[in-house]
Amino acid sequence: MNTISKFVFVIVSTFVLLTITIIPVMAEYQSLTISPRSEDSMKFYLNDGDKLEYTVSVSGGKNNDIVLDIKNPFGGTEISKGRVYGSFSGTVNANTDGYYLFEFDNSISIVSKKTVLLNYEIIKKPILSNIYDSDTNSPNPSISYGVIIIGILLLGIIVPIVLVISKSRKSYKEGKEESLRDAVKVEKSKNIKSDDLKNLGILKERLAKGEITKKEYDELKKEFE
Numbered sequence: 001m002n003t004i005s006k007f008v009f010v011i012v013s014t015f016v017l018l019t020i021t022i023i024p025v026m027a028e029y030q031s032l033t034i035s036p037r038s039e040d041s042m043k044f045y046l047n048d049g050d051k052l053e054y055t056v057s058v059s060g061g062k063n064n065d066i067v068l069d070i071k072n073p074f075g076g077t078e079i080s081k082g083r084v085y086g087s088f089s090g091t092v093n094a095n096t097d098g099y100y101l102f103e104f105d106n107s108i109s110i111v112s113k114k115t116v117l118l119n120y121e122i123i124k125k126p127i128l129s130n131i132y133d134s135d136t137n138s139p140n141p142s143i144s145y146g147v148i149i150i151g152i153l154l155l156g157i158i159v160p161i162v163l164v165i166s167k168s169r170k171s172y173k174e175g176k177e178e179s180l181r182d183a184v185k186v187e188k189s190k191n192i193k194s195d196d197l198k199n200l201g202i203l204k205e206r207l208a209k210g211e212i213t214k215k216e217y218d219e220l221k222k223e224f225e
Contacts, residue, residue: 029119034066034106036113042102046094049125054102054118055089061112067105073098083108 034040044052058066068081073096081090092100106114200221207217 027121032116036109043099050094051123052092054120057087057117060114069103071101
């Protein structure tokens with residue numbers, strides 16, 4: 001595996017790992033003003049395994065109090081806080097998908113309205129923990145198929161990029177090698193031409209000295225042209 005392939009592999013692996021292990025957190029707040037002898041509610045959609053952490057602040061009346069019940073998606077009481085005062089915190093652990101209802105009852109007040117401020121964070125279940133079904137201890141088909149599809153898409157994107165980069169590197173390498181071969185040929189040609197000129201000079205000297213005839217000179221000269 002070359003350097004580029006290793007780099008791509010590390011990037012893809014890191015992306016997939018972060019995708020399946022990161023825990024999304026959504027922090028927000030809601031507020032209500034509840035009249036005397038009245039009720040009101042807030043609802044939150046949670047998936048199985050999500051966690052809602054909340055802090056409720058109540059103001060109004062003599063005691064800053066209100067009655068709170070938290071209902072699950074089936075209408076049953078998930079948590080019964082009863083009569084609460086001032087500020088308090090708690091956690092709702094969702095065991096099924098659906099809306100969880102915070103019901104605030106101000107029937108305890110005859111004349112005083114109450115203001116309720118609820119700060120909350122919804123901590124989503126990590127994707128990795130959804131891959132296996134805790135009830136059957138077997139892979140969750142929908143999540144498994146999703147992971148497979150994501151993997152195929154990533155491969156469909158990464159593999160062509162790696163092939164293009166590899167091809168570019170190969171072409172660059174071949175181009176350098178071709179240039180080097182051409183340079184060697186040119187250098188050899190220069191050396192041969194230089195030797196031919198030297199040999200022609202020697203022939204001329206021998207002709208001038210009468211060591212060879214003009215016919216011999218012409219025949220030998222052809223070998224260096």
